Amino acid sequence: MTLPRYAYLGPSGTFTEAALLAMVDPSEVEAVPAIDVLTALAAVRDGDVDYAVVAIENTVEGGVTATLDTLAAGAPLVILGEVVLPVSFELVARPGTAIEDVTAVAAHSHGLAQCRRWLADRLPGAVHVSATSNAAAAGELAQGATGFEAALAPPGLGARLGLEVLAAGVADNAHAATRFVKVGRPTAVPAPTGADKTTLVVHLPDDRAGALLEMLEQFAARGVNLSRIESRPRSDRPGEYSFSIDALGHIDEPRMAEALMGLRRTNPVVTFLGSYPAATGYPTPITPGTSAEDFSEARAWVQGLRSGRH
Structure with missing residues (x-):
């Protein structure tokens, strides 16, 4: 039997791979590394893989814009599940490198952002080099890449690659975490669990005072709480924005x-x-008057009025 194929931000050793392994039994899937989020999601749209696991939000930088924007445009995709993982890094280098020798550090842009203050304090003046992933940066370093002497890597990866750990627990926020989602092509929505989330993208009808408030009132009037709302620029209407919502x-x-x-x-x-x-x-907390029973009773009441029962 063919195993379901899951794309993830590679190479092996990334936080995204760890999220994938937290979601599924690795013996029951085929993991397919992708060079970036766009490629992973395109593979789902094209039918080359069944699912993708991608980062969508972290506690330092907020939404991962590459994921939000790619989900919002193109053939329909849906989120099928999520997992949240704590994130901290190791500063790794080739054997014999001292932390004083480091003039440039490589990592994924979000990794660099999550360690910005630590790097400024411990490696002032060091150049930040963006890589396709933290694991890719460490891998390139192990293979002799020039242009940087150290990389920010997921814990344990440096040792597997033969690199030395110059510092462990690297992070600006000791409680930093990243949220990852499993994405697939549209299918029947799974049954509610009572602890669920719905993700949407909404374009406002026009750019005027009160338009955002009117959109938010659709949720507020029905007791629906928003756990995340972010504005994203609209490519078709410069200066105007859509809203990504959980x-x-x-x-x-x-x-x-x-x-x-x-x-x-x-x-x-x-x-x-x-x-x-x-x-x-x-x-999910339910505001009084907005439970399923409340809506059912209200519909029955209106139907009774239509039938002449008051």
Whole structure:
């Protein structure tokens, strides 16, 4: 039997691979490394792989724009699950390199951002070299790349590559974490768990005072809490923005379904990117008057009025 194929940001040893392994049994999938997020998601759209695991948000930089923008445009994709992993780095170098010898450090741009203050304090003046991934930077260093003397690597990777660890626990925030999502082609939405998240992209109807408030009221009026909202520039209308949103709840819940209907009625573009179990597992708080039972009772009441029952 053919194993499902999962694309991830490679090479082997990345935090994204660790997220993939936290989501699935490695013996039951074929892991396919990709050079970047765009390539991983394109492989899903093209049918070359079944799923992709990509970073979507971290506690230092916020949303991963490459993921948000690629999900929002092109053939439909949906998020099917998520996992949150703690993130810290090791500063690694070739054997014999002292930390005083380091004049340039390589890492993925998000890795550099998550260690910006640490690098400024411990390696002032060192040049930051962007790589396709933290694992790729460490791999290139181990293979003799020039242009940088050290790399920020996931814990344990440097030792596997024969590099020395110059510093461990490298991070600006000891509690830094990154959220990763499993992405696939559209399919039937999984049943609600009571601890779910729905991801959307919404374009406002026009650029005017109050337009964003009116969009947000579609959620507020139905007791739907937003855990994330970020503006992203619209490529078709310079100076205007769309909004990437995580809402707590599931499309099968009446409050979420009615919020989506309200958005659809009042905004020109609403892109549904999936309802899926939230990584926290915490039950979604329900505002009084917005439970499934409340909506059912209200619909029955209106139907009764139509039938002459008051």
